[in-house]
Amino acid sequence: MTETTPNRELIEGTIRDLTETIERLTQQRADIDDRLSQVKARRDEWKAVLARVSDENGSGTRHRRAKKGENLRKIKALYDELGPGEGLSMAEVARRSGIPWSSVRNELGRDGQGFREGEDGLWYRNANADTISARVVHD
Structure with a gap:
């Protein structure tokens, strides 16, 4: 083996490290996706509450323009x-x-x-x- 060729243990160690990093990042992405889904669901619930309150009060934050007449x-x-x-x-x-x-x-x-x-x-x-x-x- 020459000095420029990395040894087998170094290559296997690098592959293991990269595999662990991929697994960790994949899990983090899954956690972020789950959290993002929860936050979006909560936002949608609050939008629904706002719509109900606006309908009950007759005063939404946005009014659609009434048709002529x-x-x-x-x-x-x-x-x-x-x-x-x-x-x-x-x-x-x-x-x-x-x-x-x-x-x-x-x-x-x-x-x-x-x-x-x-x-x-x-x-x-x-x-x-x-x-x-x-x-x-x-x-």
């Missing part, structure tokens, strides 16, 4: 449930309909939508404008 239809349906001459504040309309307050403000304040603000600060349907009572509606 959808908010006005919801508001008119809400007023259809009220008695004659009953009005609601913008905040009450937003709460009952689940529509963001700013969208309620835009719909009620837009000319030609069939709503007007009474002297008491409540919003009424124009059809009820002549019979406006000072009665405030609360749940």
Whole structure:
């Protein structure tokens, strides 16, 4: 054997070390994959909780944009449930309909939508404008 050729024991030792390193790294990767799966599952559980809370409160962190006319239809349906001459504040309309307050403000304040603000600060349907009572509606 020449001096440049490594001896058999050195080669076998290197192969053993590399094999052990591969086994150790493979186990670490499996542990990391398991942990990653657990963390992802926990994140998904919290996303589901957030979605439920958002649905219950009507106030998610992100609102999908309503289709054209959808908010006005919801508001008119809400007023259809009220008695004659009953009005609601913008905040009450937003709460009952689940529509963001700013969208309620835009719909009620837009000319030609069939709503007007009474002297008491409540919003009424124009059809009820002549019979406006000072009665405030609360749940």
